[in-house]
Amino acid sequence: METTAAPLLQPPNIKQLADSPDLHFIPSNYVHSSNDPADSSATDPGELNSIPVIDFSQLTSGDPHRRSIAIHHLSKACQDWGFFMVVNHGIPENLMKAVIDSTHEFFNLPEEDKREYAGKQVLDPIRCGTSFNASKENVFFWRDYLKVFVHPHFYSPTKPQGYRDIISEYCEKIREVAKKLLGGISESLGLEENFLDKALDLKSGLQIFVGNYYPSCPQPELTMGMPPHSDHGLLTLLIQNQVSGLQVQYQGKWINVNALPNSLLVNSGDHLEIFSNGKYKSNMHRAVVNNKVTRISIATAHGPSLETIVSPASPLIEKENSPAAYIPMKYRDYLELQQSNQLDGKSCLERLKISRN
């Protein structure tokens, strides 16, 4: 006879927990063990570890000299950090604010309005939930999320009113920025500007809109909003409600990201690492919480089309005469693998690495 394991008890949304009156201590199943990853301390950037800044207007100016400077900066940022801030990107400030505010409103909707998107499969186009993958975790994260597939087919929750139009406009604009950054990155690898676009079928590329909700927490140092991880896909572009919380790893140390006003915070993802054959490492990052205010972040992930089999770019292997360091894998399969397990550093990418010992 077949037996099925009893499902783990699902926690309530973090919003419900954080809103409960007289919450002075967090439940033990939100406390992460002392060595990892709850040690949320990090240093601020200084002169020797200042986070790279890319001037988007330089990249798109049409002046070849200015563009080549921007591409050089992109190349260095991708090699050293896998993370950079983008300024002068042209996305209107009021649109960024509208997308953050309306996402906050989404999380404030009555539970029954959000329920229709809860408990879905990882490739369902709209889903919301708490922690990262609560059905697989024993210790939870101080976070609720909303994930929406917005390209190549556009979906959107129906509430709050006007949300659909705001998400649609924001995602279209941010996709254009991502596309131009990826064109620059393609060139920075010594390839044609549109090589990456064509090789990874970006016209049908997957774009996922992720809203993250981190309410204030009475014991922020004991828990985490998101554990250390790298993102799937090529580039994730993130904005936030002027509340810090993102930390990135640089030379083995955690660095607080103090965002420049109106900047986009950009992480390189696992598929850029694979495509570049390891030249551009995907960035490890995490999110910490605080005891004062709710933090909202909007991460937009940009990947190849779901059916693309991603492997190291062939000209890089031939030109540089370096063997492929990653096993090819369909993006859809990778996404499913990463999203249906616990989020654990770069463990998913590690499975594809070819060791040459």
Ligand SMILES: O=C(O)CCC(=O)C(=O)O
């Ligand atoms: O909220 C943040 O700053 C990080 C979010 C994040 O890493 C993600 O959604 O993948």
Ligand SMILES: [Fe+2]
């Ligand atoms: Fe992330």
